[in-house]
Amino acid sequence: xxxxxxxxxxxxxxxxxxxxxxxxxxxxxxxxxxxxxxxxxxxxxxxxxxxxxxxxxxxxxxxxxxxxxxxxxxxxxxxxxxxxxxxxxxxxxxxxxxxxxxxxxxxxxxxxxxxxxxxxxxxxxxxxxxxxxxxxxxxxxxxxxxxxxxxxxxxxxxxxxxxxxxxxxxxxxxxxxxxxxxxxxxxxxxxxxxxxxxxxxxxxxxxxxxxxxxxxxxxxxxxxxxxxxxxxxxxxxxxxxxxxxxxxxxxxxxxxxxxxxxxxxxxxxxxxxxxxxxxxxxxxxxxxxxxxxxxxxxxxxxxxxxxxxxxxxxxxxxxxxxxxxxxxxxxxxxxxxxxxxxxxxxxxxxxxxxxxxxxxxxxxxxxxxxxxxxxxxxxxxxxxxxxxxxxxxxxxxxxxxxxxxxxxxxxxxxxxxxxxxxxxxxx
Amino acid sequence: xxxxxxxxxxxxxxxxxxxxxxxxxxxxxxxxxxxxxxxxxxxxxxxxxxxxxxxxxxxxxxxxxxxxxxxxxxxxxxxxxxxxxxxxxxxxxxxxxxxxxxxxxxxxxxxxxxxxxxxxxxxxxxxxxx
Numbered sequence: 115x116x117x118x119x120x121x122x123x124x125x126x127x128x129x130x131x132x133x134x135x136x137x138x139x140x141x142x143x144x145x146x147x148x149x150x151x152x153x154x155x156x157x158x159x160x161x162x163x164x165x166x167x168x169x170x171x172x173x174x175x176x177x178x179x180x181x182x183x184x185x186x187x188x189x190x191x192x193x194x195x196x197x198x199x200x201x202x203x204x205x206x207x208x209x210x211x212x213x214x215x216x217x218x219x220x221x222x223x224x225x226x227x228x229x230x231x232x233x234x235x236x237x238x239x240x241x242x243x244x245x246x247x248x249x250x251x252x253x254x255x256x257x258x259x260x261x262x263x264x265x266x267x268x269x270x271x272x273x274x275x276x277x278x279x280x281x282x283x284x285x286x287x288x289x290x291x292x293x294x295x296x297x298x299x300x301x302x303x304x305x306x307x308x309x310x311x312x313x314x315x316x317x318x319x320x321x322x323x324x325x326x327x328x329x330x331x332x333x334x335x336x337x338x339x340x341x342x343x344x345x346x347x348x349x350x351x352x353x354x355x356x357x358x359x360x361x362x363x364x365x366x367x368x369x370x371x372x373x374x375x376x377x378x379x380x381x382x383x384x385x386x387x388x389x390x391x392x393x394x395x396x397x398x399x400x401x402x403x404x405x406x407x408x409x410x411x412x413x414x415x416x417x418x419x420x421x422x423x424x425x426x427x428x429x430x431x432x433x434x435x436x437x438x439x440x441x442x443x444x445x446x447x448x449x450x451x452x453x454x455x456x457x458x459x460x461x462x463x464x465x466x467x468x469x470x471x472x473x474x475x476x477x478x479x480x481x482x483x484x485x486x487x488x489x490x491x492x493x494x495x496x497x498x499x500x501x502x503x504x505x506x507x508x509x510x511x512x513x514x515x516x517x518x519x520x521x522x523x524x525x526x527x528x529x530x531x532x533x534x535x536x537x538x539x540x541x
Numbered sequence: 542x543x544x545x546x547x548x549x550x551x552x553x554x555x556x557x558x559x560x561x562x563x564x565x566x567x568x569x570x571x572x573x574x575x576x577x578x579x580x581x582x583x584x585x586x587x588x589x590x591x592x593x594x595x596x597x598x599x600x601x602x603x604x605x606x607x608x609x610x611x612x613x614x615x616x617x618x619x620x621x622x623x624x625x626x627x628x629x630x631x632x633x634x635x636x637x638x639x640x641x642x643x644x645x646x647x648x649x650x651x652x653x654x655x656x657x658x659x660x661x662x663x664x665x666x667x668x669x670x671x
Contacts, residue, residue, distance in 0.1 A: 429591035467626060
């Protein structure tokens with residue numbers, strides 16, 4: 115399966131009479147956009163545009179997305195949400211690079227997700243470096259949380275599709291081609307290089323913790339094989355609203371750096387075979403079943419090593435260690451990508467599970483680390499949420515609008531795919 | 542497996558009434574729930590759901606519901622080890638003085654999320670033959 119990604123470099127995003135792409139600028143007709151995404155469950159929606167360096171705080175952020183559109187090849191971006199779940203990952207896809215669509219909505223009280231476009235907080239989130247089209251969604255009175263989450267999730271996806279359409283006939287500024295051959299061909303392509311697969315753990319525990327694969331709730335799948343380019347075309351989308359620092363937004367999935375870096379080294383010092391997606395469930399039986407199937411699938415791929423990335427923390431730590439132990443038991447090396455909840459001084463136990471076989475671990479950082487965020491002249495969303503968000507605490511919001519929070523509250527701060535600006539090296 | 546075969550240890554008030562399931566209601570915080578789970582597992586009950594929530598910090602979340610079997614066998618050492626590790630994680634949060642937030646206004650949301658995790662666990666378990 116071969117995909118050509120065409121990056122269209124976005125110089126600016128501005129409101130305009132017509133939604134179009136012209137001279138490097140994305141013009142958005144805000145009224146038409148809202149018309150395209152309207153939902154009876156959402157009482158009020160607003161559109162804002164924010165730029166890197168703006169004196170703006172956005173909170174609470176639900177999802178971050180990137181406009182992509184199929185130019186050639188089957189299916190459409192976000193398959194299963196749109197269309198009939200046709201296979202994606204081949205042909206050509208255009209990307210509006212440098213901008214995001216960002217949904218903001220308060221679904222439960224403790225929900226977090228701060229993006230500061232300037233100041234010290236901006237250093238902790240990659241989305242302070244993008245031009246963001248922010249969609250603020252308020253629900254109608256009495257709407258249950260399940261429906262509220264779905265309505266905001268769909269608003270983000272529809273808005274992203276609406277914007278992406280303008281990129282369909284634009285010639286990209288740069289193109290990158292990615293190819294993974296059918297398994298037996300791929301295994302024999304580079305016989306002298308170590309064969310590596312990627313085990314992609316997705317959070318799937320119910321409301322606020324769900325992820326979708328071709329539109330299917332991932333808690334209902336058994337681990338399965340994907341071509342990496344399917345992920346680039348939006349096969350995986352986020353329905354996850356908790357733990358802003360280490361949840362994978364849809365943008366993270368589309369731009370998964372584990373996949374990107376494996377492709378960079380593909381054919382040079384490793385042979386990237388493909389992706390195994392698996393879930394993180396609630397019962398121990400489900401965890402055992404999924405890790406058994408993950409290990410079996412990895413074994414059948416005949417690889418020498420795997421990279422395993424976790425999403426979230428707490429009981430998913432058990433899934434991470436089960437996957438590690440069972441794959442290592444097959445004689446296949448593992449490298450784990452996670453983050454840490456090691457207390458504010460970093461001295462406490464980092465994960466809720468451990469094993470001596472987990473001896474190669476990449477950390478995205480300590481989510482309990484504290485940061486002072488100065489006041490901003492403009493807030494999009496609900497700043498009072500910072501008093502009660504995860505990572506916040508009593509007195510977190512001061513009278514002058516500054517807040518003291520754990521970096522857990524900042525969107526993408528300790529991302530477990532490595533899509534962040536922080537890391538730790540041990541020698 | 543049916544609901545009569547499960548024991549739910551909880552401090553979540555909206556989990557008090559689940560038809561047919563045996564419920565052990567704990568008056569206390571999440572630590573007290575986990576210590577009660579530890580006692581039951583040491584007594585031979587089988588742990589069926591993971592003791593920790595997902596992506597909600599134990600020191601933030603006041604409510605927890607954990608599912609065990611009503612039947613008793615020999616105590617499972619690896620489960621006890623896992624529980625000890627989880628309790629270590631919870632206790633380290635307490636030692637760090639990280640339980641400082643007002644929960645009153647969030648109580649209903651935390652109860653609802655805990656109940657959602659419990660419902661998912663029960664839905665998965667009631668299809669299972671033991």
